[in-house]
Amino acid sequence: MSENKHFLGNNPISNFDEDLFNFKHYADKVKRIIQLNSSNNEPLTIGIYGKWGEGKTSFLNLVKYNIEHFEKNEKGKEYLVFEFNPWRYSDEDEMLFDFFDGISKRFFIEQKTKIQKVGKQIIRYSRYLKAIKISTTIGIPKTLGTSVSFEPSKIFEALGEDLAGEQITLEKLKDKVNEAINDANFKVIVFVDDLDRLDKNEIYTILKLIKLTANFDNFIFITTLDSEHVAKAIKERYGDNLEDGKLFLEKIINIPIHLPKIEEEDLQYFFEKKFNQITKYLDFKEIEKKQNEIKEIIQGFSASKFNSPREIIRVLNGFFIAAFGFEDEVNLTDLFWIEWIKVKNEDLYTRIKKYNSFGTMAIFNGQNVIINFNDEINYGVAKNHSLINEEEINGSRKEFIDKYPDFKETLDLLFPNKKATEVDISIYDENLNINSVTHFNKYFSFHTERKIKNTTILKIKKFIAENDEFKLYEEIKELIKNSGFNSFYTIQNLIRFYGNINSNLECRDFFYEFIIKNISIIPNSNEDMFGIDSRIRLIELIAIILNADEKNDNEKTAINIAQYLDVEELCYFTRKFKDEKTKFKGKLEKFISDKASRKFNNENPIYIIPNNPVKMIMHYWKNNDEKGFNKHIKESLTDIERVKKLIRNFPGFWNNSFYGGLQKKNYEYMKTLIDVVFVFSKIKELDDSLIRKIDINNYDYIDDVSEYNEEENLEQFIYWFKKELNDEAFGSNRK
Structure with missing residues (x-):
C-alpha cells in the first residue's frame, strides 16, 4: 500500500478555478447588483438561500472574489470588505461588541483620514452601546471614578469621550457614522456566513445587528442561510408558527438569492472528479478485477441518489476508509452502495447490519447461501421440504421495501431477488458480494461551464424523433462547441434515456447509429482512470444497454453499428455482449477478424503499439482466420x-x-x-x-x-x- 492516503476535504471553494458547478456566472450577477447599487446610500441586506451542504459558503466566496477584483467606474465608490464570523463568541453581547470593534479596526487599515474618521465614529457608537448595556444591567463600576448614575451620557463621559455641548443619543451617534462614511465615499460589504448554524438567540442577535444596530448608510450585509431553519429559530419571538418567522425574515432580507440548481451533468462531473481523486490512492492485489468494480460504480452513478455535493463527499470518504481497510476482501461496488445507504438512511443500514444471515433468513443450495431477505417462515416450502425462494417478496424484504421504498432499487442491486434455480451462487462467493453469507459480515465488521439549456435537449430529441440526421448533427456540434467536454455527459444521458425499456426503438436505433457514425465529433481530450476515452465510454454504454435489453431482438442494430466502428472500437463494443445471452456475438467477432485482416499488414503489424484490445483482436482474428493471422505474425x-x-x-x-x-x-x-x-x-x-x-x-x-x-x-x-x-x-x- 502507498504511504500517503487522503480523504476528501469539505472546505468551501475560494476561487473560480475550484468552481465545479459553474456558480461563478451567477456570482458575477450578484457582483453586478452590488455595483449597480453603488450610488444608493441606503443599507442593503442580501441573503444567499440554500440547504446545508449545497454550497452556500462556496457561492459566498465567489461573490467575495468578484467584489475584491472588479474595476469600478470613475464615480463609483470604493469598497471595504469585512468578514464577520459569529461562531467565535460565547454570548450575544460579546458577539455584538466585537463586531463593532472588528469593523472599526478594518477602517484604520486604510491610510486615509476620512476612512479613519469612519472608524472613530463607529468606536464611539460601540462605546455608547456598551454604556447602555452597563447602565441597564450592572450599574456603574467604581473604577470609572464617578458617582453612581444610570445615565448613559455620564457613563460615556467617564469612558473618556469629549462630548461637551453635545446631546448624546444613539441616533445622533448613528448620524455621525453616516456622515463620516458618506463623506469618505465608501461602501462597506459585511459577509456573515453560516447564520443557520447558530442557536436561536445568536441568530436573533445577528438579525438585530443587521436590521437595527448596524444598518448604517452604504452598508451591504451578505449572509448565507437556510431560510426555513432560520425562520423556525426566530418564530418564537415574532409569532406562533413558521409562517410568522418567514414573514419577519422577509423584513430583514432585501434581496433573497437562491443558489442555482446543480444540474445532473454537473453533479456527475463532480462525482467522477472526486471519485477518481480518492480511488487513485487505493492499491489492490487483484488490480484488474478491482478496476472493473470501480468502473461499475461510475457507470451506476445517478444524480437523483444524492441531495448535495456534501453528501457525495461524505459517501466517498466513508467508502475510501472502508476500501482502504478491507483492501481486496470485499466487492468494491457493493461496498460503495452499502456506504451510500449508511449515509442516506442510518436506520436501514443498521437493520441490514444486524440481519441474521443464517437459518431461515437465507436460501440454501447445498453448502452455499445467498441473502435476499425473503425470510418469512414456511414461505415457499417445496414438496421436499427444502426452503426455496420465490420472486414475490416476503418477510424482511417486504418490510424494508414498504418502509424504505426509495431504497428498493439499491436493495435489488445488492441483494438480487432471484429464484435459487436461476442463481449460480458460486459467482457471488467468487466476486465477494455482500449477498453471500460467506462475505456478508465482512462489510460491517470494519464499521464502528457545464450548464446545458433544456431547449437544446428538446431540440435534439425533436430531431431524433424526426430522424433528421443533418439538423441533429448541427445541433450536437453546437452543443459541443458551447459546452465543451460537458457535452459528453449530456450525450451519455441521452443514450441512457433512449435505452429505457419503454422507449421508441426506431428513435433509439437511429440515435445510436448516429452517435457511432459521428463518434469523431465527441470531445476526446479526457480519459478516465483506466485510460478509456470518452468516445469508447459511449460505445461501451450503447453495447451495455443493447445487451441488457431482453425484450427486443437487437441483432440488426448491433450489426449496423459494428459496420461503422474501427477494429479497436469494435472490440470494446463486442466485449460488453455476454456469450450466454447474445446469439449474434459470433457475427461481431467475425467483423473484428475481417477488419483486422484489412487494417494490419507488414508495414503496420497488429502488435506494434501495445494497447488494451490487441489481445482481443488477435483472439478473434485467429478464431475466424487462423491461417491469415499466423501468416501476418510470421511475416511481420x-x-x-x-x-x-x-x-x-x-x-x-x-x-x-x-x-x-x-x-x-x-x-x-x-x-x-x-x-x-x-x-x-x-x-x-x-x-x-x-x-x-x-x-x-x-x-x-x-x-x-x-x-x-x-x-x-x-x-x-x-x-x-x-x-x-x-x-x-x-x-x-x-x-
Whole structure:
C-alpha cells in the first residue's frame, strides 16, 4: 500500500478555478447588483438561500472574489470588505461588541483620514452601546471614578469621550457614522456566513445587528442561510408558527438569492472528479478485477441518489476508509452502495447490519447461501421440504421495501431477488458480494461551464424523433462547441434515456447509429482512470444497454453499428455482449477478424503499439482466420524490436501507466494465440546472445505488478520457453 492516503476535504471553494458547478456566472450577477447599487446610500441586506451542504459558503466566496477584483467606474465608490464570523463568541453581547470593534479596526487599515474618521465614529457608537448595556444591567463600576448614575451620557463621559455641548443619543451617534462614511465615499460589504448554524438567540442577535444596530448608510450585509431553519429559530419571538418567522425574515432580507440548481451533468462531473481523486490512492492485489468494480460504480452513478455535493463527499470518504481497510476482501461496488445507504438512511443500514444471515433468513443450495431477505417462515416450502425462494417478496424484504421504498432499487442491486434455480451462487462467493453469507459480515465488521439549456435537449430529441440526421448533427456540434467536454455527459444521458425499456426503438436505433457514425465529433481530450476515452465510454454504454435489453431482438442494430466502428472500437463494443445471452456475438467477432485482416499488414503489424484490445483482436482474428493471422505474425516479425513489441502485449498493464512482468499465466495465454516455437526461433535467428544470456537455474523472480521494460519482458519470455523445454526433458528422463 502507498504511504500517503487522503480523504476528501469539505472546505468551501475560494476561487473560480475550484468552481465545479459553474456558480461563478451567477456570482458575477450578484457582483453586478452590488455595483449597480453603488450610488444608493441606503443599507442593503442580501441573503444567499440554500440547504446545508449545497454550497452556500462556496457561492459566498465567489461573490467575495468578484467584489475584491472588479474595476469600478470613475464615480463609483470604493469598497471595504469585512468578514464577520459569529461562531467565535460565547454570548450575544460579546458577539455584538466585537463586531463593532472588528469593523472599526478594518477602517484604520486604510491610510486615509476620512476612512479613519469612519472608524472613530463607529468606536464611539460601540462605546455608547456598551454604556447602555452597563447602565441597564450592572450599574456603574467604581473604577470609572464617578458617582453612581444610570445615565448613559455620564457613563460615556467617564469612558473618556469629549462630548461637551453635545446631546448624546444613539441616533445622533448613528448620524455621525453616516456622515463620516458618506463623506469618505465608501461602501462597506459585511459577509456573515453560516447564520443557520447558530442557536436561536445568536441568530436573533445577528438579525438585530443587521436590521437595527448596524444598518448604517452604504452598508451591504451578505449572509448565507437556510431560510426555513432560520425562520423556525426566530418564530418564537415574532409569532406562533413558521409562517410568522418567514414573514419577519422577509423584513430583514432585501434581496433573497437562491443558489442555482446543480444540474445532473454537473453533479456527475463532480462525482467522477472526486471519485477518481480518492480511488487513485487505493492499491489492490487483484488490480484488474478491482478496476472493473470501480468502473461499475461510475457507470451506476445517478444524480437523483444524492441531495448535495456534501453528501457525495461524505459517501466517498466513508467508502475510501472502508476500501482502504478491507483492501481486496470485499466487492468494491457493493461496498460503495452499502456506504451510500449508511449515509442516506442510518436506520436501514443498521437493520441490514444486524440481519441474521443464517437459518431461515437465507436460501440454501447445498453448502452455499445467498441473502435476499425473503425470510418469512414456511414461505415457499417445496414438496421436499427444502426452503426455496420465490420472486414475490416476503418477510424482511417486504418490510424494508414498504418502509424504505426509495431504497428498493439499491436493495435489488445488492441483494438480487432471484429464484435459487436461476442463481449460480458460486459467482457471488467468487466476486465477494455482500449477498453471500460467506462475505456478508465482512462489510460491517470494519464499521464502528457545464450548464446545458433544456431547449437544446428538446431540440435534439425533436430531431431524433424526426430522424433528421443533418439538423441533429448541427445541433450536437453546437452543443459541443458551447459546452465543451460537458457535452459528453449530456450525450451519455441521452443514450441512457433512449435505452429505457419503454422507449421508441426506431428513435433509439437511429440515435445510436448516429452517435457511432459521428463518434469523431465527441470531445476526446479526457480519459478516465483506466485510460478509456470518452468516445469508447459511449460505445461501451450503447453495447451495455443493447445487451441488457431482453425484450427486443437487437441483432440488426448491433450489426449496423459494428459496420461503422474501427477494429479497436469494435472490440470494446463486442466485449460488453455476454456469450450466454447474445446469439449474434459470433457475427461481431467475425467483423473484428475481417477488419483486422484489412487494417494490419507488414508495414503496420497488429502488435506494434501495445494497447488494451490487441489481445482481443488477435483472439478473434485467429478464431475466424487462423491461417491469415499466423501468416501476418510470421511475416511481420522482421527484427528484434518487433519481437519485443509482440511480447509486450501479454504482461499486465497496471494503473494505466506501466507494464508488469510476463508471468507464467501470461506466457500460457500467449501460447494460445502465438506460435511460441516460431517466436523463440526468430529470437535465436536475430540475436542468439539473448537466448544464451538466460540461465533458468539462476533467474530472478518475476513480479506481477513491478514495472519492467521491453528488454526484460523479452528475457522473461525466453526464460519461460527454456524452462518449459527443460521441464519436458526432465519429465521424459523420469519416465
